[in-house]
Amino acid sequence: MFAEYSLSELSSIFLMQGFAGLILFSVFVLMALGLAIIFGQMGVINMAHGEFMILGAYVTYFTSQFFLNYIPALFGIYFFIAMILAFFASGALGMAVEWLMIRRLYKRPLDTLLATWGLSLILQQVYRSVFGPREVGVELPGWMMGSLPVTDVVEVQINGLFVMGLTIAITVAVALLMYKSAWGKQVRAVVQNRVMAGAVGINTEKVDRYTFGLGCGIAGVAGSAFTMIGSTGPTSGQLYIVDTFLVVVFGGAQSLLGTIASAFTISQAQSTLEFFLSGSMAKVLTLLGVVIILMLRPQGLFVIKVRR
Amino acid sequence: MSKSSGRTFFLRPQDIIGIIVLAFVLVVVLPLALDNFRLQFVGKYLTYAFVALGLVLCWGYAGILSLGQGVFFGLGGYCMAMFLKLEASSVENTKIQTTPGIPDFMDWNQITALPWFWEPFHNLGFTALAVILVPALFAFIVGFAMFKRRVGGVYFAIITQALAAIMTILIIGQQGYTGGINGITDLRTLNGWDIRTDSAKTVLYFVCVGLLLACILVAYFVKSSKLGRILVAMRDKEDRVRFSGYDVASFKVFVFCLAASLSAIGGAMFTLQVGFMSPSFVGIVPSIEMVIYTAVGGRLSILGAVYGTLLVNWAKTSFSESFPELWLFGLGGLFIAVVLAFPNGIAGLWQTYVAPHLGPLFGGAAKRTATPPAATPPAATPPTPTPPAAPPSGTAAPAAAE
Numbered sequence: 235m236f237a238e239y240s241l242s243e244l245s246s247i248f249l250m251q252g253f254a255g256l257i258l259f260s261v262f263v264l265m266a267l268g269l270a271i272i273f274g275q276m277g278v279i280n281m282a283h284g285e286f287m288i289l290g291a292y293v294t295y296f297t298s299q300f301f302l303n304y305i306p307a308l309f310g311i312y313f314f315i316a317m318i319l320a321f322f323a324s325g326a327l328g329m330a331v332e333w334l335m336i337r338r339l340y341k342r343p344l345d346t347l348l349a350t351w352g353l354s355l356i357l358q359q360v361y362r363s364v365f366g367p368r369e370v371g372v373e374l375p376g377w378m379m380g381s382l383p384v385t386d387v388v389e390v391q392i393n394g395l396f397v398m399g400l401t402i403a404i405t406v407a408v409a410l411l412m413y414k415s416a417w418g419k420q421v422r423a424v425v426q427n428r429v430m431a432g433a434v435g436i437n438t439e440k441v442d443r444y445t446f447g448l449g450c451g452i453a454g455v456a457g458s459a460f461t462m463i464g465s466t467g468p469t470s471g472q473l474y475i476v477d478t479f480l481v482v483v484f485g486g487a488q489s490l491l492g493t494i495a496s497a498f499t500i501s502q503a504q505s506t507l508e509f510f511l512s513g514s515m516a517k518v519l520t521l522l523g524v525v526i527i528l529m530l531r532p533q534g535l536f537v538i539k540v541r542r
Numbered sequence: 543m544s545k546s547s548g549r550t551f552f553l554r555p556q557d558i559i560g561i562i563v564l565a566f567v568l569v570v571v572l573p574l575a576l577d578n579f580r581l582q583f584v585g586k587y588l589t590y591a592f593v594a595l596g597l598v599l600c601w602g603y604a605g606i607l608s609l610g611q612g613v614f615f616g617l618g619g620y621c622m623a624m625f626l627k628l629e630a631s632s633v634e635n636t637k638i639q640t641t642p643g644i645p646d647f648m649d650w651n652q653i654t655a656l657p658w659f660w661e662p663f664h665n666l667g668f669t670a671l672a673v674i675l676v677p678a679l680f681a682f683i684v685g686f687a688m689f690k691r692r693v694g695g696v697y698f699a700i701i702t703q704a705l706a707a708i709m710t711i712l713i714i715g716q717q718g719y720t721g722g723i724n725g726i727t728d729l730r731t732l733n734g735w736d737i738r739t740d741s742a743k744t745v746l747y748f749v750c751v752g753l754l755l756a757c758i759l760v761a762y763f764v765k766s767s768k769l770g771r772i773l774v775a776m777r778d779k780e781d782r783v784r785f786s787g788y789d790v791a792s793f794k795v796f797v798f799c800l801a802a803s804l805s806a807i808g809g810a811m812f813t814l815q816v817g818f819m820s821p822s823f824v825g826i827v828p829s830i831e832m833v834i835y836t837a838v839g840g841r842l843s844i845l846g847a848v849y850g851t852l853l854v855n856w857a858k859t860s861f862s863e864s865f866p867e868l869w870l871f872g873l874g875g876l877f878i879a880v881v882l883a884f885p886n887g888i889a890g891l892w893q894t895y896v897a898p899h900l901g902p903l904f905g906g907a908a909k910r911t912a913t914p915p916a917a918t919p920p921a922a923t924p925p926t927p928t929p930p931a932a933p934p935s936g937t938a939a940p941a942a943a944e
Binding site for chain 1: 707716826874882
């Protein structure tokens, strides 16, 4: 399939598709970070994760509308405020869900999967009833539009760059929170040995609730970022949920580094293949590849060694 | 703990009464009570009951939650649809095409010869075998690869879900070979017998009921055999079963393949009764809905699965007719309620609230829908109406005794 292109064309194609893949990578990482925290750290399958993301996207949309109509002077910076609002909206919803539903199901992971799937159906219908079935898109502030030329054939979009920068920032923040803060230490202690963590005075229920809230909050931020590159509809979240779960499982559920590496592999494979094959075949091949690798190496790419 | 402890026949009296009641409802009551149009709906619902039945064995008894049962349902349905489509695309019927004698959607996609994997589906015998064996083979490959490496639980669920996604994308993408998003439509005859008439649909309904009852008997046989007890033991304490010398993976592969074949029979009956097959019955959403049928019926109850399927589908049809926007709330609420409030489904409710009152009157017959696995081996905990706790708890004892 490479035969009909010259070498310089090929390298440009790989660069362009690589960049497109990096945007997909950012979306995957942002979604998978929240999921990895919830699934990897707590063992809870949150099928409604996509809907928490969409909540963030809607919050961003309404913030942009608010700025556009009332304080247009500050429109350039609305996104940062929207992101914070999205984090708290999704996080608060997540904590409420944890308190009402998830905490009763910690011993039955398969049942959480079904219950959160039900939650996702309900949330989708709520979005459809409240926000309408049509997809909405935010207006980008002026400084985010346009693209930067890299060479004469390759150029990169600024909003894509921005989303990538944001992804890196959030990833670093999460890594610091999980591995450097006292709270992150508590979370990891609860994951490794819940009973002992409780015995040394960690309030495990509280840790669970905040962990779940944090994961959902990050999903909200992911939704915020998502509005920069695509439009939002009630069912947009579901499109990504399977991919994201594969990212998390493929990376090795408890490893942050693994999540990033697997998001990178999957997104790059998919977007590079997309250029040479049809979009659907690219996706089939990527997913199939991941599934086959998982069959050979079920523990994922990176594993934390824990003495059980 | 072996079968020699008193019972030689695989059905207990209450099971027999339960099956007879179900057969009576399906064969006599529903055909008399419903008009032809509604009966065809019930026939369609019953094809999902095959999937639910497979899930009772696979998920309820063996603890393997597969979110990809739609794949097997679809494989069975597509096998049947390929046969019917080839029959409908005879050279006379398709002489206006560029290439007569191949299905219309292939012609639209500029395919000029029948692909090799379509060729054998000219034969009904091969098709019938393929309906059962193709999904079983696929399930074997997936199951063997995963269970041998001790992948289970949520990982298995997620991977089967990914398989459902892959299958849908593949079917939609390969339009020329599969009919794409429209699926395989315009099916007419089965060996010259027109399946579109009302009388044919009624006959197919009864065939479907007959097959379902046969599959129920198979399910009961598996459940009451030693194999069934090993499945339950495996679900509750996998390591102990492994340490006792059983090859856990093989049992899991077997039950997964069995569930796949059951689903596929349902898929084939679906194609026959509804007259088309499309990727919308394969993907993630239908697959997970099939799980909810089982959950509502009671994941441990073979007969409950049938009732659960009928109930959820009946609710879905009536809600979508009158309040389409409410249905998703209803379905979502059902998922949450069935998990949080009554994890043993209708069967559990029946056993907790109805059976104790019927007990003196009907004898054993009262427990027709619900039979927690703990009740099967004589040495297990008594089948008292336990509060709806997590099913995989409390039945660890028989595992050790194996």
